Amino acid sequence: MTVSEFVLETKELGISFGGLKAVSDVNLKIKQGEIYGLVGPNGAGKTTVFNLLTGVYQPTTGTFFLNGKELKGFGQERINHEGIARTFQNIRLFNNMTVVNNVMVGLHNNPEFKCNMLESIFRLPKHFKVEKAMRERAKELLTIFGLLDERNNLACNLPYGKQRKLEIARALATNPTLLLLDEPAAGMNPNETEDLRKTIEIIRKQFGITILLIEHDLKFVSEICDEITVLNFGTALAQGKAKDALNDPEVIKAYIGK
Amino acid sequence: MEFISTLLNGLSSGGTYAMIALGYTMVYGIAKMLNFAHGDVIMVGGYIMYVMMLLLSQNVFLGIAVAVVFCVLLGILVERLAYRPLRGASPLAVLITAIGVSYLFQSLALIVFKSSPKMLSVLQISGALKLGKLSVDYSTIVTLAVAAAVMTALTLFVKKTKTGRAMVAVSEDRDAAKLMGINVNFIIMITFAIGSGLAALAGVFMLMKAPSLSNTFGAMPGIKAFTAAVIGGIGSIPGAMVGGILLGVIEAISFKIPLIAPYTDAIEFSILIIILLVKPTGLLGKRRREKV
Numbered sequence A: 001m002t003v004s005e006f007v008l009e010t011k012e013l014g015i016s017f018g019g020l021k022a023v024s025d026v027n028l029k030i031k032q033g034e035i036y037g038l039v040g041p042n043g044a045g046k047t048t049v050f051n052l053l054t055g056v057y058q059p060t061t062g063t064f065f066l067n068g069k070e071l072k073g074f075g076q077e078r079i080n081h082e083g084i085a086r087t088f089q090n091i092r093l094f095n096n097m098t099v100v101n102n103v104m105v106g107l108h109n110n111p112e113f114k115c116n117m118l119e120s121i122f123r124l125p126k127h128f129k130v131e132k133a134m135r136e137r138a139k140e141l142l143t144i145f146g147l148l149d150e151r152n153n154l155a156c157n158l159p160y161g162k163q164r165k166l167e168i169a170r171a172l173a174t175n176p177t178l179l180l181l182d183e184p185a186a187g188m189n190p191n192e193t194e195d196l197r198k199t200i201e202i203i204r205k206q207f208g209i210t211i212l213l214i215e216h217d218l219k220f221v222s223e224i225c226d227e228i229t230v231l232n233f234g235t236a237l238a239q240g241k242a243k244d245a246l247n248d249p250e251v252i253k254a255y256i257g258k
Numbered sequence B: 001m002e003f004i005s006t007l008l009n010g011l012s013s014g015g016t017y018a019m020i021a022l023g024y025t026m027v028y029g030i031a032k033m034l035n036f037a038h039g040d041v042i043m044v045g046g047y048i049m050y051v052m053m054l055l056l057s058q059n060v061f062l063g064i065a066v067a068v069v070f071c072v073l074l075g076i077l078v079e080r081l082a083y084r085p086l087r088g089a090s091p092l093a094v095l096i097t098a099i100g101v102s103y104l105f106q107s108l109a110l111i112v113f114k115s116s117p118k119m120l121s122v123l124q125i126s127g128a129l130k131l132g133k134l135s136v137d138y139s140t141i142v143t144l145a146v147a148a149a150v151m152t153a154l155t156l157f158v159k160k161t162k163t164g165r166a167m168v169a170v171s172e173d174r175d176a177a178k179l180m181g182i183n184v185n186f187i188i189m190i191t192f193a194i195g196s197g198l199a200a201l202a203g204v205f206m207l208m209k210a211p212s213l214s215n216t217f218g219a220m221p222g223i224k225a226f227t228a229a230v231i232g233g234i235g236s237i238p239g240a241m242v243g244g245i246l247l248g249v250i251e252a253i254s255f256k257i258p259l260i261a262p263y264t265d266a267i268e269f270s271i272l273i274i275i276l277l278v279k280p281t282g283l284l285g286k287r288r289r290e291k292v
Helices: A046-053 A076-082 A099-106 A117-121 A125-144 A160-173 A190-207 A218-224 A242-246 A249-256 B002-031 B038-056 B060-086 B091-113 B138-160 B162-172 B174-179 B184-209 B219-232 B237-256 B261-278
Strands: A006-017 A020-026 A029-031 A035-039 A061-066 A084-086 A178-182 A210-214 A227-232 A235-241 B128-131 B134-137
Touching: A006 A046, A006 A210, A020 A046, A020 A061, A020 A227, A020 A235, A029 A210, A035 A046, A035 A218, A046 A084, A046 A178, A046 A210, A076 A084, A076 B174, A084 A160, A099 A125, A099 A160, A099 B162, A125 A160, A125 A190, A125 B162, A160 A178, A160 A190, A190 A210, A190 A218, A218 A242, A227 A242, A227 A249, A235 A242, A235 A249, B002 B038, B002 B134, B002 B138, B002 B162, B002 B184, B002 B219, B002 B237, B038 B060, B038 B091, B038 B184, B038 B219, B060 B091, B060 B184, B128 B138, B134 B138, B138 B162, B138 B184, B138 B237, B162 B174, B162 B184, B174 B184, B184 B219, B219 B237, B219 B261, B237 B261
Parallel strands: A035 A210, A035 A227, A084 A178, A178 A210
Antiparallel strands: A006 A020, A006 A029, A006 A061, A227 A235, B128 B134
16 A cells, blocks of 8 residues: 555546546646645536446546545445445435434444344444444434434434534535535525535534535635635646636636627 | 134134235335246145155144245245346236246146145144133144244334344345345245245145145135235234235125125125225325325
């Protein structure tokens, strides 16, 4: 394993569906602790990049590295074990499970909570100890997101903003080094967005993780992101500090036309 | 009094149906497929017990244990060899494969054990508990007790353990579960293992009541348990329990009334149709809400 100064590095990452190049030549370099934005008009290929990075799609060109380790070709579970977790553009919680159980599913593979099935089936003391520790950890995570009081409600009964937060909590529970957030502020009002911004800052500080996010709210992006990449038609139009990249003439052209 | 003993009989055969139905419903909920070879696992378990009785003479408990373990391994093997390669294929391809596996088992049993039914009388428990006018067969009591214990244990397993929680997560959203690092193949394997083990156990109780074993031994109870799973709402674990017990009770009552006794099977399947007409998702099935 080579040591890399970047948490995530993609090299000429791309995928074609038949003849259509959905994403091509995406080169991202994301440093430890950064909040990195991926923006662009609808259909630019942002979510496709996320699907490539999480193993939902396999890249047809290029590759990507997490802390210097090549993850191309790995399956979805394996990539999660290596340290990439994500949320979804259209929320995909385990709707008929309680809030706390959603987070506990995220904790499933955490080595701290190892307990083999025989121990569970025979309900050995270890089983109860591990269950209790998992529940406690889940509650800690829910506290950060202000969801503790909702812990015994079904996920599908939460209001929209809280569902988004729960998705982040569930992803964080898998103990990632890189967290991918797909439009975390979508459908939120300005207060909720501001609240979300604070939460993201807190988790960056508290967990020391790196965040890559897709967002349409450009004000939100320029406030929170250290660096961004603007995608259009599957390729990078501009990269760099949020202010500079968003003022790039090519970017303005892509967003509002000539 | 007679009504109560009929009811208890119904509950106990319902418990047997429920144990089989759990296999259908869990596999459907988690692997999203109908495993039509599930009923034949009962038959295989029966023959394994028969062979064990020949080899071990009369050690019934060891015979049962070997049959259950064999069926658990068989379930895992079938999933691995026949169904896993088809993951992501069209549901029809998987369905027809399952029907193929079912005929494979039946034909193999016919080749190995020939067509004459085998009698497995060692499993029978004679006698009945008499409380005043009430008389309940011991086999009914044993079946009821084991079925209740198994269903309680399974409910606890699903609700209170890591693996159980992962099973629910996979049935809710397989891809999201994968992205949370859940090993979906392992969870599906466990599901098949549990389902097949329960089927073998149910076979024991069926043989207690009717000790004649042939290669189609599992076919009818398989279909009935599937019916029970659908009545309860396929994919729902409590649904399979409720559906199985309901079916068993209806069957027992219908058997007791001379006028309609010959039509018992027809009555059971008519009830399936009526319930599905009124509530298409089954009694405890969840409505799938599509977001627009």
